[in-house]
Amino acid sequence: MQVKSSAYLASLKPLCRKLLDACLGEYAYASVLAADVDAKDYSVSRAGITLSENNRFGKRGFVVRVYAGEGYAEYSGNELSEEKIPEILAELSRSIRKAAEHFERYQTAVSADEPLQFAKSTEYAVDPHELGDEAILDRLSAVRKSAFEKKADLIDCSVRCSYQYCHKLFLSPHRDLEQNVLWTTAALSVTARRGEEVKDAYESISTLGGAELLDELPSHLDKAIATLEDVLRSEALVPGTYECVCTPEVTGMIVHEAFGHGVEMDMFVKDRALAKSHVGKPVASPLVTMHDGAATGYEDVATYFFDDEGNTAQDTLIIDRGILVGGICDEVSAARLSARPTGNGRREAIDHKAYTRMTNTYFLEGNDKVEDMIASVKDGLLLEQPTSGMEDPKNWGIQCMVSFAREIKDGKLTGRIFSPIVLSGYVPDLLKSISMISGTVEHAGGGFCGKGWKEWVKVSDGGPWIKARIRLG
Amino acid sequence: MFERIEKALEGAGVLVWSILRNHTKTAELYFIKNKLDLPRFNDILQYEVTVCRDAEEDGRKLRGQSVTYIVPGMTDEEIGRKISDAYFAAQFVKNPFYELPDKVTAPHKESPSDLKDLPLEEIAERYAAAALAADDPEAFLNSMEIFIHRKSFEIKASNGLHVSYDTDDVFGEFVTQCKEPEDVEQYRQFNYDSLDPDALTAKVREGLRDARLRANAKEMPASGTYDILVTGDNIPTLFDYYAARASAGILVSGYSTWKIGDDVQGEPEGGERLNLTLVADAPYSSDGVPMVDRELLSGGVLKTYYGATRFCRYLGIEPTGNYQKIRVDCGTVPLAEMRKDGVLETVSFSDFQMDFFDGHFGGEMRLALLHRGGSAVPVCGGSVNGSILDVQGKLIFSKERWKSGSYEGPYAVLIPGVPVAGA
Numbered sequence: 001m002q003v004k005s006s007a008y009l010a011s012l013k014p015l016c017r018k019l020l021d022a023c024l025g026e027y028a029y030a031s032v033l034a035a036d037v038d039a040k041d042y043s044v045s046r047a048g049i050t051l052s053e054n055n056r057f058g059k060r061g062f063v064v065r066v067y068a069g070e071g072y073a074e075y076s077g078n079e080l081s082e083e084k085i086p087e088i089l090a091e092l093s094r095s096i097r098k099a100a101e102h103f104e105r106y107q108t109a110v111s112a113d114e115p116l117q118f119a120k121s122t123e124y125a126v127d128p129h130e131l132g133d134e135a136i137l138d139r140l141s142a143v144r145k146s147a148f149e150k151k152a153d154l155i156d157c158s159v160r161c162s163y164q165y166c167h168k169l170f171l172s173p174h175r176d177l178e179q180n181v182l183w184t185t186a187a188l189s190v191t192a193r194r195g196e197e198v199k200d201a202y203e204s205i206s207t208l209g210g211a212e213l214l215d216e217l218p219s220h221l222d223k224a225i226a227t228l229e230d231v232l233r234s235e236a237l238v239p240g241t242y243e244c245v246c247t248p249e250v251t252g253m254i255v256h257e258a259f260g261h262g263v264e265m266d267m268f269v270k271d272r273a274l275a276k277s278h279v280g281k282p283v284a285s286p287l288v289t290m291h292d293g294a295a296t297g298y299e300d301v302a303t304y305f306f307d308d309e310g311n312t313a314q315d316t317l318i319i320d321r322g323i324l325v326g327g328i329c330d331e332v333s334a335a336r337l338s339a340r341p342t343g344n345g346r347r348e349a350i351d352h353k354a355y356t357r358m359t360n361t362y363f364l365e366g367n368d369k370v371e372d373m374i375a376s377v378k379d380g381l382l383l384e385q386p387t388s389g390m391e392d393p394k395n396w397g398i399q400c401m402v403s404f405a406r407e408i409k410d411g412k413l414t415g416r417i418f419s420p421i422v423l424s425g426y427v428p429d430l431l432k433s434i435s436m437i438s439g440t441v442e443h444a445g446g447g448f449c450g451k452g453w454k455e456w457v458k459v460s461d462g463g464p465w466i467k468a469r470i471r472l473g
Numbered sequence: 474m475f476e477r478i479e480k481a482l483e484g485a486g487v488l489v490w491s492i493l494r495n496h497t498k499t500a501e502l503y504f505i506k507n508k509l510d511l512p513r514f515n516d517i518l519q520y521e522v523t524v525c526r527d528a529e530e531d532g533r534k535l536r537g538q539s540v541t542y543i544v545p546g547m548t549d550e551e552i553g554r555k556i557s558d559a560y561f562a563a564q565f566v567k568n569p570f571y572e573l574p575d576k577v578t579a580p581h582k583e584s585p586s587d588l589k590d591l592p593l594e595e596i597a598e599r600y601a602a603a604a605l606a607a608d609d610p611e612a613f614l615n616s617m618e619i620f621i622h623r624k625s626f627e628i629k630a631s632n633g634l635h636v637s638y639d640t641d642d643v644f645g646e647f648v649t650q651c652k653e654p655e656d657v658e659q660y661r662q663f664n665y666d667s668l669d670p671d672a673l674t675a676k677v678r679e680g681l682r683d684a685r686l687r688a689n690a691k692e693m694p695a696s697g698t699y700d701i702l703v704t705g706d707n708i709p710t711l712f713d714y715y716a717a718r719a720s721a722g723i724l725v726s727g728y729s730t731w732k733i734g735d736d737v738q739g740e741p742e743g744g745e746r747l748n749l750t751l752v753a754d755a756p757y758s759s760d761g762v763p764m765v766d767r768e769l770l771s772g773g774v775l776k777t778y779y780g781a782t783r784f785c786r787y788l789g790i791e792p793t794g795n796y797q798k799i800r801v802d803c804g805t806v807p808l809a810e811m812r813k814d815g816v817l818e819t820v821s822f823s824d825f826q827m828d829f830f831d832g833h834f835g836g837e838m839r840l841a842l843l844h845r846g847g848s849a850v851p852v853c854g855g856s857v858n859g860s861i862l863d864v865q866g867k868l869i870f871s872k873e874r875w876k877s878g879s880y881e882g883p884y885a886v887l888i889p890g891v892p893v894a895g896a
């Protein structure tokens with residue numbers, strides 16, 4: 001089934017066209033992005049049941065961008081009427097005039113605005129609206145109940161589900177685009193006490209689709225409980241540099257945090273990314289090939305047809321067998337760098353600026369078997385369950401946190417567990433040290449990505465199991 | 474719009490409800506170096522409507538709630554449908570019964586900030602000019618984002634609760650850069666609730682100095698155990714452990730077992746006792762609970778719980794609302810005395826984190842100063858990985874004070890014996 005168009009956007013489109021025309025009467029270029037995002041969150045936990053529309057992302061409104069000679073200005077709001085259009089124009093005019101009085105503008109060329117017109121939708125099997133709130137909550141409650149049947153001494157099993165119907169409309173002098181995208185995520189976390197400490201383990205799943213995802217959720221419970229049992233007997237790690245095997249989830253975090261942020265080309269414009277000076281040079285092991293894109297072969301929660309600046313989604317090759325071949329780019333940065341936009345201009349919501357952002361980001365698979373990778377480690381660790389990471393594009397430093405590591409001695413898992421683990425070091429050192437890559441890959445889209453400490457967008461990442469040398473604390 | 478929503482609530486048969494109106498205007502300026510990249514303006518109005526539905530099951534009284542959002546442009550038919558859908562959904566939210574906040578009516582509270590007297594664009598321009606005025610012989614401002622928020626809130630509930638208030642604040646971030654001898658940067662956030670552009674000038678100047686120090690940081694600290702000094706904006710993260718574990722939501726979830734009167738800082742091991750106050754940064758919570766400053770810890774002893782209405786009711790305490798700001802008593806030791814040989818003074822992290830579940834804190838150091846032989850050697854890289862449970866009896870707080878939008882308290886906290894992964 002295809003996601004249907006938004007009736008709200010259909011009714012708003014004539015007004016958006018009028019707003020666009022009014023802006024084009026005063027400015028060399030204008031565009032209007034209108035959004036109708038229906039987002040809902042469900043959770044079942046010891047604290048009770050919650051059911052709420054998601055207000056961070058579930059917004060309805062528009063953003064108008066105008067080109068005022070040297071650069072752009074934007075106005076976003078959620079109240080659009082014929083009477084409101086002159087007010088919007090006046091506000092844009094005032095902010096452009098005052099900016100010109102006080103500050104020199106960073107010069108930007110106007111959008112090429114090549115002609116483009118389409119309306120596309122993603123597909124789903126089970127419509128969350130049709131499945132209904134009661135059935136969704138029942139499914140989550142059943143998983144929670146099952147968790148306590150399997151392990152009675154849990155503090156809690158928290159089970160969550162979220163979906164977003166994301167409808168967008170983009171209008172410019174030569175573009176008229178519409179997209180309707182539905183994604184769903186679900187997650188469970190189990191917690192238990194060890195003295196004063198509370199230890200947890202989680203599993204999350206995602207799909208570019210609907211509530212059919214919930215069929216998968218119960219099968220992840222056993223793994224989460226087994227992980228929790230392991231973490232409960234973990235010990236502190238002696239800091240040092242270790243030979244490590246990373247699960248695909250940890251690979252995904254390294255791909256995304258350690259390298260992906262560094263090839264967001266708005267950071268090239270600001271001279272905030274070391275990658276800018278490494279294009280065409282080796283940055284990783286020849287085993288490594290990396291892609292990002294909302295139109296890659298791996299469909300996930302960051303798949304779409306056009307970005308928030310009206311550019312078509314693409315599949316961008318970033319690292320080709322160890323050589324950095326290019327980055328990902330929003331439209332304004334592309335104009336400043338004489339590059340082409342790659343469909344990566346994304347906003348958290350209509351009331352946020354567009355930045356260059358990742359979408360579905362991953363390493364390609366290799367040829368190794370996971371068991372051979374573990375068997376090849378003399379004295380090292382298997383890293384599992386990423387929790388968070390922070391980018392450092394300027395200096396390619398790494399900060400990634402994982403929940404735990406399993407000791408490997410003489411090619412075998414010893415059963416010893418260390419937790420928590422902080423990964424640090426220099427990105428190229430880590431990527432160049434990759435010596436084995438599995439033939440199997442996995443992707444995950446359970447989380448959101450921030451730019452620094454804000455601007456959250458939905459992303460997925462992943463790849464194969466990798467073997468590398470990593471500094472751990 | 475209130476009338477239209479209340480009519481829809483009545484039409485759907487909703488007896489217990491609350492509405493939060495939030496009208497936010499934001500002026501934004503984005504800079505690359507000293508040039509303006511983009512001016513933006515936001516004008517967003519929305520109504521958060523919470524509907525409650527009561528039921529009984531197996532002799533237990535239940536109250537379910539569901540939240541929907543109403544925005545301009547919605548027709549009466551759509552508003553009615555959204556509220557009916559939310560009310561229908563609330564019957565599946567089978568939570569134990571709790572009372573909504575008590576009825577409060579009060580005159581409108583104007584923003585207490587002097588920011589309210591100026592147009593948003595002018596405030597943004599003043600702060601931008603203040604940041605651009607900071608200079609350094611070697612470092613410079615790489616980029617900056619400034620957000621000036623003017624928010625107007627109005628809360629109504631079915632029990633007659635009706636309050637309203639305005640707030641103004643300045644939020645933003647900047648990056649400083651130094652190109653020689655190594656090309657590096659430092660990231661900082663800022664948050665002010667009064668007109669104080671000079672404070673931003675000073676903060677940018679510090680950021681420029683830190684970029685210069687980072688550019689000269691040639692070495693990584695050796696792996697080992699250090700007495701570390703956590704400073705400035707990273708300190709509130711350290712105290713998140715105490716604030717989180719005293720929150721009603723965390724207590725109801727079972728993640729915390731703290732009781733009021735517990736000495737939650739544990740056995741003193743030569744350190745100072747923690748006095749921590751929750752500071753109200755708005756007159757009301759999002760559901761209309763009047764907010765006041767509350768003493769959370771006194772001498773390391775837990776004095777109160779706090780949190781959202783539902784969880785407070787479950788714990789049998791008066792609802793307090795959630796808090797975003799803390800105040801901590803300063804200590805008695807001057808910063809100069811804390812900077813002893815061997816102490817690692819952390820200046821900035823990639824992302825300093827506290828896991829309140831297990832008490833582990835840490836992060837990768839982007840800049841630290843290793844005090845050695847009377848001088849402070851800039852170092853970078855490596856990571857801190859400690860546990861508050863191991864060190865909380867040994868914490869030393871500086872005499873010097875630090876203030877930001879979310880924190881007032883000691884500028885520095887000395888934490889003895891923390892593992893560091895380095896060279």
